[in-house]
Structures are given as structure tokens and as C-alpha cells.
Amino acid sequence: xxxxxxxxxxxxxxxxxxxxxxxxxxxxxxxxxxxxxxxxxxxxxxxxxxxxxxxxxxxxxxxxxxxxxxxxxxxxxxxxxxxxxxxxxxxxxxxxxxxxxxxxxxxxxxxxxxxxxxxxxxxxxxxxxxxxxxxxxxxxxxxxxxxxxxxxxxxxxxxxxxxxxxxxxxxxxxxxxxxxxxxxxxxxxxxxxx
Amino acid sequence: xxxxxxxxxxxxxxxxxxxxxxxxxxxxxxxxxxxxxxxxxxxxxxxxxxxxxxxxxxxxxxxxxxxxxxxxxxxxxxxxxxxxxxxxxxxxxxxxxxxxxxxxxxxxxxxxxxxxxxxxxxxxxxxxxxxxxxxxxxxxxxxxxxxxxxxxxxxxxxxxxxxxxxxxxxxxxxxxxxxxxxxxxxxxxxxxxx
DNA sequence: TCATCTGTCTAGCGATGCTAGAATGTGGAA
DNA sequence: TTCCACATTCTAGCATCGCTAGACAGATGA
Numbered sequence: 001x002x003x004x005x006x007x008x009x010x011x012x013x014x015x016x017x018x019x020x021x022x023x024x025x026x027x028x029x030x031x032x033x034x035x036x037x038x039x040x041x042x043x044x045x046x047x048x049x050x051x052x053x054x055x056x057x058x059x060x061x062x063x064x065x066x067x068x069x070x071x072x073x074x075x076x077x078x079x080x081x082x083x084x085x086x087x088x089x090x091x092x093x094x095x096x097x098x099x100x101x102x103x104x105x106x107x108x109x110x111x112x113x114x115x116x117x118x119x120x121x122x123x124x125x126x127x128x129x130x131x132x133x134x135x136x137x138x139x140x141x142x143x144x145x146x147x148x149x150x151x152x153x154x155x156x157x158x159x160x161x162x163x164x165x166x167x168x169x170x171x172x173x174x175x176x177x178x179x180x181x182x183x184x185x186x187x188x189x190x191x192x193x194x
Numbered sequence: 195x196x197x198x199x200x201x202x203x204x205x206x207x208x209x210x211x212x213x214x215x216x217x218x219x220x221x222x223x224x225x226x227x228x229x230x231x232x233x234x235x236x237x238x239x240x241x242x243x244x245x246x247x248x249x250x251x252x253x254x255x256x257x258x259x260x261x262x263x264x265x266x267x268x269x270x271x272x273x274x275x276x277x278x279x280x281x282x283x284x285x286x287x288x289x290x291x292x293x294x295x296x297x298x299x300x301x302x303x304x305x306x307x308x309x310x311x312x313x314x315x316x317x318x319x320x321x322x323x324x325x326x327x328x329x330x331x332x333x334x335x336x337x338x339x340x341x342x343x344x345x346x347x348x349x350x351x352x353x354x355x356x357x358x359x360x361x362x363x364x365x366x367x368x369x370x371x372x373x374x375x376x377x378x379x380x381x382x383x384x385x386x387x388x
Numbered sequence: 389t390c391a392t393c394t395g396t397c398t399a400g401c402g403a404t405g406c407t408a409g410a411a412t413g414t415g416g417a418a
Numbered sequence: 419t420t421c422c423a424c425a426t427t428c429t430a431g432c433a434t435c436g437c438t439a440g441a442c443a444g445a446t447g448a
Binding site for chain 2 (some may be wrong): 434435436437438439
């Protein structure tokens with residue numbers, strides 16, 4: 001009944017608006033916090049009415065999840081870019097710093113990825129590619145210090161420690177002053193092969 | 195104008211109701227999650243009307259903070275009780291296990307303490323006693339492995355790692371299967387003096 | 389017995405996520 | 419060009435949230 005070309009244009013426009021919603025939600029969250037990201041406010045920003053959001057996403061949580069997914073892709077890229085150094089200890093440090101820098105530069109995004117959205121499949125078969133890729137990048141930097149131990153487990157512990165530092169620092173649970181000292185100590189711990 | 199005894203009775207009753215609110219909020223959060231802890235629901239449970247809550251607390255956040263404070267006290271007691279073993283490595287393990295057990299047995303409480311409530315003073319001079327005490331308990335178990343390093347920093351890193359493991363496991367970010375392996379590896383890392 | 393004052397409740401405000409049904413506008417057929 | 423059909427978008431509203439003003443009730447001391 002409808003021309004094929006018309007249908008394609010519509011799908012293209014829908015995809016663009018889908019992206020616009022995600023980008024706007026992210027920008028808004030980053031500049032004013034996730035509390036400011038209400039469906040009304042978001043609808044205003046994209047210059048459409050509220051129900052339009054629900055023709056793209058099942059609900060607000062799905063929008064947050066979409067933002068988080070975008071974050072995983074960027075984090076993976078960033079970690080990949082930080083795994084090119086030669087010397088092991090320096091490589092590990094660069095990797096850790098890349099992770100922490102990402103979290104600091106995109107606090108709202110990081111929250112969406114690791115504290116808010118719960119409905120993303122993580123350790124399972126249908127885990128999105130970017131998630132898997134980011135973990136692999138971390139693993140590549142940590143693995144050489146595994147010695148006889150399981151590199152996967154070591155990576156999980158390293159990741160947990162980094163995440164813990166980030167999230168406790170952000171909430172004011174850890175003083176901002178000791179930042180560098182803590183990172184240095186963690187890197188020492190991790191890079192001690194045995 | 196008012197009898198002293200009357201006034202005392204009233205203050206006693208107020209204190210009891212204050213406790214009732216905190217206990218009820220905690221129980222409700224633990225059994226149905228913090229989303230179920232609405233002011234209306236909470237008022238229903240304590241068999242008073244909503245405004246009564248606001249005569250005790252500035253708002254819902256203050257109630258959560260009160261629950262969190264109770265949690266800090268309990269955690270401190272628990273950690274203190276786990277610092278009595280002789281052999282250092284065993285003492286450290288017992289301490290770590292006590293911390294993780296507390297988080298697992300009281301997930302909602304742990305969330306209130308470390309993820310939700312933001313208005314509790316942490317690393318400052320007016321930090322509540324239980325917070326300081328819990329940190330000291332952790333420190334007492336970790337310090338002997340510090341070697342030449344700053345025991346405070348080491349404790350902060352150890353705490354971060356534990357917290358990271360807990361919070362990532364809970365969100366499904368880490369598979370439940372490797373739990374013991376991750377803890378063992380972390381303890382190895384921490385107990386390696388250098 | 390009465391007046392007063394404290395404590396409690398009813399009712400309501402603005403804002404939230406979400407949705408049903410009306411209105412709009414676009415595309416193809418006559 | 420006119421008209422109909424259908425997809426798309428919007429207006430308006432629901433239930434619920436945290437929070438509060440003002441009415442109501444009950445206890446207290448004179």
C-alpha cells in the first residue's frame with residue numbers, strides 16, 4: 001500500500017529521532033543530573049510531546065539503558081585505545097587511568113552503566129558486544145600479571161577495586177586527597193606477580 | 195505551664211515513635227525494596243498519618259539516613275567482633291567475610307549506607323562515631339600487612355575492593371559463581387606484605 | 389466546666405511516569 | 419484535484435509520589 005521509498009525515509013527519520021532522544025537524555029543527565037531527566041523535560045528538549053518517547057522506548061528505564069549502552073561502547077573504545085603500550089606495568093597504569101578518567105568525565109553516564117540500569121544482560125550469552133569488549137580490554141592489561149592465577153578472576157577483582165574507588169570517592173565516602181596514593185597502591189597490588 | 199513528668203512521658207513516646215519509624219522503614223525496605231517505602235505506605239504501617247513522619251524527620255531522605263546510621267552502628271559492632279583472631283591472615287579473612295556477610299544479609303540497609311543517602315558527613319570532623327569505628331576495625335585487620343605503606347590508604351583500597359565486589363555482584367555485573375575465587379584472590383593480594 | 393494549647397488528621401498541591409482517545413496530517417486512489 | 423484511509427502526534431487525564439496548610443480533636447491546667 002505504501003511506497004517502499006517512503007517507508008525507508010520514515011524508518012530513517014525514526015532512527016534519527018531515536019538517537020536524538022538518547023543523546024538529549026545523556027546531555028541533560030550530564031549537565032543537570034538524572035533527576036532532571038523527566039519525561040516531560042525530555043519531551044520539551046526534543047520538541048515533541050511525551051507519548052512520542054513511548055513510541056521509541058518501553059519506558060524511562062529503557063531510555064536510561066540505551067544511554068548506558070552507548071556508554072559501554074565508548075568505554076570499550078577508550079580502553080582499547082589504552083592497551084597499546086609496551087611495558088606491562090605502564091600498560092596497566094594507562095588502562096586504569098583511562099577507566100577512571102572515563103568515569104570522572106562522564107559521571108552521569110557512568111552511573112547509568114553501573115548503578116542505575118538493571119535490565120542489561122551482563123555475564124550471559126546475550127551480553128551486548130561492547131560490554132564483552134570492554135572487559136576483554138581490561139583483561140588484556142591485567143592478564144600478564146596473573147601468574148598461576150585465573151586471569152578472568154583477577155580482572156574481575158581489579159575492575160571491582162576500580163569501581164569501588166570511583167563510586168566511594170564520588171559519594172564523598174573517600175577523601176579526594178588520597179586519590180593518587182590509592183591508585184598507586186592498587187596498581188602495585190595488581191602488578192605484583194606471584 | 196506543663197508538668198515536668200508529662201513532658202518527659204511525651205518525649206519518651208516521641209522517641210519510641212521515632213524508633214518505630216526507622217525500624218519499620220528498614221523492615222519494609224528489606225522485605226520489599228526501597229521503592230516500596232513510600233511515605234504513605236510507611237505511615238500506614240506505623241498506623242499514623244503522613245504528616246507525623248515530617249514531625250520527626252525533615253523528609254524521606256532523612257529517614258533513609260537514619261536507617262543508614264543504624265546500619266553503620268551494626269556494621270561496626272560486627273567488624274569489631276571479627277577482629278579477635280590471632281593469626282593475621284585468618285584475621286583479615288574473617289574481617290572481609292564479616293563485611294560481605296553483612297552486605298548480603300542486609301542488602302537494602304547496605305544500599306542506604308553506601309549508595310543512597312548522600313547527606314551523611316563521611317571523612318570529616320563531624321563524622322558519626324560508628325562510621326569512624328567501622329573504618330578503624332577494618333584498619334586493624336589490614337594494617338599489619340602495610341609494610342612500608344600507609345595503612346590508611348591500604349584500608350581504603352581494601353574497602354573499595356570489597357565494596358566493588360559487593361555492588362557489582364548484586365547488580366548481576368559479576369557472575370555469582372566466582373564469588374569465593376574472587377574473595378580468595380583479593381585476600382591474597384592484600385595479605386602480601388612487601 | 390471551660391479555655392488553651394499541643395498533637396494529629398483530612399485534604400490538597402505540584403510533579404512524576406505512563407496512556408487512552410481525539411486531532412492532525414500525509415500518501416495513494418478515484 | 420478531491421477524497422478517503424491510515425499512520426502519527428498531541429491533548430488531556432490517571433494514579434502515585436513527596437510534602438504541607440489548615441481544620442479538627444483531645445488532653446491539660448485553671
